[in-house]
Amino acid sequence: MVDAGRPTPERKRFFRRPLVWIVLIALIAVLIGSFWSGGSDYDEATTSEVLKDINDGNVKEANLLDKEQLVQLTKSNGDQVEAYLPAGMMETVATELEDAGVKFDTEVNETSVFVSFLLSLLPIVLIVLLLLFFMSQMQGGGSRVLNFGKSKAKMVSKDTPKTTFDDVAGADEAVEELREIKDFLEDPKKYQELGAKIPKGVLLFGPPGTGKTLLARAVAGEAGVPFYSISGSDFVEMFVGVGASRVRDLFTQAKENAPAIVFVDEIDAVGRHRGAGMGGGHDEREQTLNQLLVEMDGFDTRGGVILIAATNRPDILDPALLRPGRFDRQIPVDAPDKEGRQAILSVHAKGKPFVPNVEFETIARRTPGFSGADLENVINEAALLTARHNEKAISSDALEEAIDRVIAGPERKGRVMGDAEKKMTAYHEAGHALVAHALPHAAPVHKLTILPRGRSLGHTLVLPTEDKYTQTRSEMIDTLAYALGGRAAEELVYHDPTTGASNDIEKATKVARAMVTEYGMSAKLGAIKYGSSGSEPFLGREYGHQKDYSDDVAATVDSEIRALIEIAHDEAYAIVTEYRDVLDQMVVELLEKETLNQEDLERIATRVVKRPPMSPFNGTASRKLGEPPVSTPNGSKPAEGPDEGIEVGPSTEGQTPQP
Numbered sequence: 001m002v003d004a005g006r007p008t009p010e011r012k013r014f015f016r017r018p019l020v021w022i023v024l025i026a027l028i029a030v031l032i033g034s035f036w037s038g039g040s041d042y043d044e045a046t047t048s049e050v051l052k053d054i055n056d057g058n059v060k061e062a063n064l065l066d067k068e069q070l071v072q073l074t075k076s077n078g079d080q081v082e083a084y085l086p087a088g089m090m091e092t093v094a095t096e097l098e099d100a101g102v103k104f105d106t107e108v109n110e111t112s113v114f115v116s117f118l119l120s121l122l123p124i125v126l127i128v129l130l131l132l133f134f135m136s137q138m139q140g141g142g143s144r145v146l147n148f149g150k151s152k153a154k155m156v157s158k159d160t161p162k163t164t165f166d167d168v169a170g171a172d173e174a175v176e177e178l179r180e181i182k183d184f185l186e187d188p189k190k191y192q193e194l195g196a197k198i199p200k201g202v203l204l205f206g207p208p209g210t211g212k213t214l215l216a217r218a219v220a221g222e223a224g225v226p227f228y229s230i231s232g233s234d235f236v237e238m239f240v241g242v243g244a245s246r247v248r249d250l251f252t253q254a255k256e257n258a259p260a261i262v263f264v265d266e267i268d269a270v271g272r273h274r275g276a277g278m279g280g281g282h283d284e285r286e287q288t289l290n291q292l293l294v295e296m297d298g299f300d301t302r303g304g305v306i307l308i309a310a311t312n313r314p315d316i317l318d319p320a321l322l323r324p325g326r327f328d329r330q331i332p333v334d335a336p337d338k339e340g341r342q343a344i345l346s347v348h349a350k351g352k353p354f355v356p357n358v359e360f361e362t363i364a365r366r367t368p369g370f371s372g373a374d375l376e377n378v379i380n381e382a383a384l385l386t387a388r389h390n391e392k393a394i395s396s397d398a399l400e401e402a403i404d405r406v407i408a409g410p411e412r413k414g415r416v417m418g419d420a421e422k423k424m425t426a427y428h429e430a431g432h433a434l435v436a437h438a439l440p441h442a443a444p445v446h447k448l449t450i451l452p453r454g455r456s457l458g459h460t461l462v463l464p465t466e467d468k469y470t471q472t473r474s475e476m477i478d479t480l481a482y483a484l485g486g487r488a489a490e491e492l493v494y495h496d497p498t499t500g501a502s503n504d505i506e507k508a509t510k511v512a513r514a515m516v517t518e519y520g521m522s523a524k525l526g527a528i529k530y531g532s533s534g535s536e537p538f539l540g541r542e543y544g545h546q547k548d549y550s551d552d553v554a555a556t557v558d559s560e561i562r563a564l565i566e567i568a569h570d571e572a573y574a575i576v577t578e579y580r581d582v583l584d585q586m587v588v589e590l591l592e593k594e595t596l597n598q599e600d601l602e603r604i605a606t607r608v609v610k611r612p613p614m615s616p617f618n619g620t621a622s623r624k625l626g627e628p629p630v631s632t633p634n635g636s637k638p639a640e641g642p643d644e645g646i647e648v649g650p651s652t653e654g655q656t657p658q659p
Contacts, residue, residue: 042072042082050083054096062097062104066090162221163214169347170340170372171211174204174331178215181306182222185259199328200296201307203267205314206333209373212310215333216263219308226260228253232269235288243270243288251295251305258304267309271321289318296326335371337467338364344372348379353393363399366446368464370406378402407461409454417457423591424490425450425457428500430586431489431576432460433601436482438575440610441475449595457500460486473521474613476511480568481575483508488572489583512564513557522560530557571611579608 050071053059063072071093072082085093097104165175184191184198191198204212220227228250235243254260264270270288296307309327311317321327336344341364349360367375379394381402386394404411417425429448436442443462450458462482471479487501520527530549549557576583586604590596596604 042080045081045083054100059102064106163217164221165218168218169343170336174333177331178219201327203327203330204310204333208312209371210333211372212333226257228262232266235270244291247291254305262307264309268311268313271317273318344375348376355393355395358396408459412452426587426590427489427493428486429458429460431485435485435572435575437605438608439478440613441478442482445601447597480508481571484569485572489576492576512561516560
């Protein structure tokens with residue numbers, strides 16, 4: 001129960017707002033002005049009418065206001081009129097009234113000096129209050145004006161819904177690393193007795209959507225110590241020196257409440273490499289970064305503050321920020337594997353109804369490469385589709401449609417293709433599917449469709465049976481051939497390729513260039529890296545640097561890329577030519593059903609024989625089997641690999657070469 005006589009906190013906050021006081025002062029000024037001006041019950045009249053009434057003897061009494069040059073008359077019949085006189089007419093009217101024997105009063109109104117001063121000062125006060133209000137709003141400080149240097153970090157309170165490590169799935173290694181920090185904060189003596197020091201900084205890096213911020217929220221829920229959260233962009237401001245001041249204020253607050261954890265999301269906004277690019281660096285950002293470096297590992301050796309940061313661009317961070325002593329521990333948060341995807345789906349499925357036959361293992365196998373955010377979106381899209389169809393439980397069909405929407409976009413039912421274009425699209429997608437089915441290293445075809453989705457007129461979906469982290473040259477050649485299968489089918493059937501293969505050609509060229517310049521899969525160029533692995537993140541960084549290979553080598557690189565593309569194209573063309581009848585049958589059913597699944601493809605392509613694996617470094621499209629000249633433990637059959645005659649020794653990865 002609230003006491004009516006006592007102001008509530010909401011009422012107090014209301015009257016602390018500058019805009020409220022500005023409005024109140026403006027209203028008071030209007031009321032004072034209207035009070036001083038007074039009300040008037042007189043009718044307006046002209047000077048000639050006033051003089052005529054005086055001369056005709058119709059005036060009973062009069063009132064002359066000298067300051068306003070106003071004359072007010074009360075007529076014999078009780079009517080009241082007033083008129084503003086021209087300059088110099090007041091004496092004439094007074095004389096006429098005296099001659100007519102009318103009694104009149106003369107008032108000389110003079111405003112006091114104090115009132116005049118207040119009236120002149122009021123607009124200035126209103127303007128100053130308005131400016132202060134806008135400056136306060138720009139800084140987000142409410143009524144705290146010019147409080148630029150204060151930190152904007154938000155402290156996680158006890159009332160905030162807690163996220164724990166149980167809510168995190170698919171990142172077991174990252175959870176284990178962060179759990180050690182939690183254990184140190186709870187029982188530091190166990191580590192201090194062994195002389196161990198807790199890491200001062202932990203950097204979470206990985207692709208977008210993999211759960212870096214979720215891990216930080218879980219640390220906040222598990223830590224049991226003050227947790228400050230801030231974004232990297234909150235340090236940067238339009239005023240010079242504000243960012244560094246906010247860093248100092250943030251760490252001052254954290255040290256006063258130590259042990260504490262500070263989380264900086266998107267730290268690349270403030271931790272960018274200094275002196276990179278053309279034209280120098282951003283002085284304000286560099287000052288902020290310098291202050292952050294000092295706070296993390298400077299002369300002030302007071303401990304108890306752990307900095308956790310997250311970014312998806314670790315390549316642009318300053319090296320001084322990444323060295324041991326600042327970010328001692330760098331934890332990658334990559335896309336989850338099949339088991340991780342299944343666990344993530346189970347987490348996001350809590351509280352949602354599913355039909356009994358839904359298996360998350362199947363959905364996890366269906367979504368390779370998906371991040372945690374993608375999987376959350378799949379579950380949400382399936383729920384939306386289920387509600388749209390007025391169903392009570394999420395089915396496997398809804399999940400399949402949701403996956404297609406996440407991969408290729410929503411189905412474009414409004415795009416109507418002509419028969420000729422639909423047939424050409426069917427041959428293109430059937431070419432992809434047939435080549436993938438015939439190649440030994442290509443992933444199995446899960447679905448092919450000619451229904452437009454997103455920006456594509458159709459698509460063929462291949463899904464690997466297991467997660468893979470490396471590829472052989474033969475597997476990459478098969479990837480190139482699969483990418484060019486649609487183009488080969490168009491050339492075989494229509495002898496006139498279309499623009500529909502532009503994206504396929506782009507992907508194939510990118511893979512072939514990586515094979516030649518990064519992976520050393522060219523017999524002519526050997527195991528040498530040419531150029532940088534990716535685009536330089538900073539403009540001008542490579543300016544002035546000498547090219548690390550000659551023009552002759554560049555021509556050879558182009559020649560080798562072209563040779564790989566031609567090998568893959570010839571392979572794809574040979575497959576669609578040999579199995580032209582299978583290609584035609586696939587197109588017939590695709591035009592009829594618009595979508596074919598893996599079972600339909602297996603039934604149509606029963607006579608298609610898998611091609612033998614490509615022989616490495618032979619430079620041609622011929623294929624032959626090769627067994628590595630090594631034995632494997634437990635008598636298991638070794639994987640298909642290089643030809644005999646190539647010496648294969650133990651792996652030296654991660655070992656230091658001996659002189």
